[in-house]
Amino acid sequence: MPELPEVETVMRGLRPSLEGRVLRKVVQRRDDLRFPLPERFSERLTGRTVKRLSRRAKYVLAHLDDDMVLFFHLGMSGRVTILPKGERPPLGAHDHIIFETDDDEEIRYCDPRRFGMMDLVCQSELSAHKAFRDLGPEPLGNEFSGPVLFEKIKNKKTNIKAAILDQRVVVGIGNIYACEALHLSRMAPDRIASTLSQKEAEILASTIRDVLNRAIEAGGSSLRDYVQASGELGYFQHSWTVYGREGEVCRHCPSGGLSGQTAKPVIQRIQQNGRSTFYCPECQH
DNA sequence: TTTGGGCCCTGGCGGC
């Protein structure tokens, strides 16, 4: 499920095919994804030039030559496939939007579960759009740091996992990277956010940046229903230390566990705020 | 204001 690294990977994958290109044809195969698509969606996009692509949180933004911004979210199961000249396999049932460029490439937005969304908004109104107005800092940008994280969570009475999933605290983190960052930081996911010390907030912020950067370098993670823009799979999932590893031995704990018990500590799975959390009860406190 | 829970959606999977 696309989180920041996957979205960044998709955006980078789309750049060569979209930046500077004219959208010669836009086919809209349904009226809505998660939310209704804007009126006259394909008509308003046809003939527009994509000046540049960018990413904000888990959204990919295409800045157009008429000062409009097309942006989309991949939801849980969304993916984007680039089809070069001459390659036009039959459309699938979940290929909802198809963009054809003046370079004869086709870009298909496919989202079986339709948790994704797509919208078109004026550049000047972008920051006020409900998708963007309350977003917190980018974790890989200069505006995010240990002190910033500490300030954001110091009064929060919710658990730390829910806190870092809150896009108002820091953007781009989903269930997978929240679990990974807490495991690598050796912090229990059920710690009340306000109990973290300044030092712990710095460790967590640093770990979040590290985990996300490594995932981007690896080309984004992949579950069954995620593929990079180019159609290639990402491979960071092979580096997950805790997510999806229920019952497996913790890779961080020395043999026998930190407390010297003979049984090797194993990853446990609990439910937090309706989401699965994977953690090691031995090394995360 | 903050927090937590319900809901949306549908493919995959396990159980019967």
Added chain:
DNA sequence: TGCCGCCAGGGCCCAA
């Protein structure tokens, strides 16, 4: 083999 029900989860909305 086919059916049923559960699970996955990002973000919006609403109630407490």
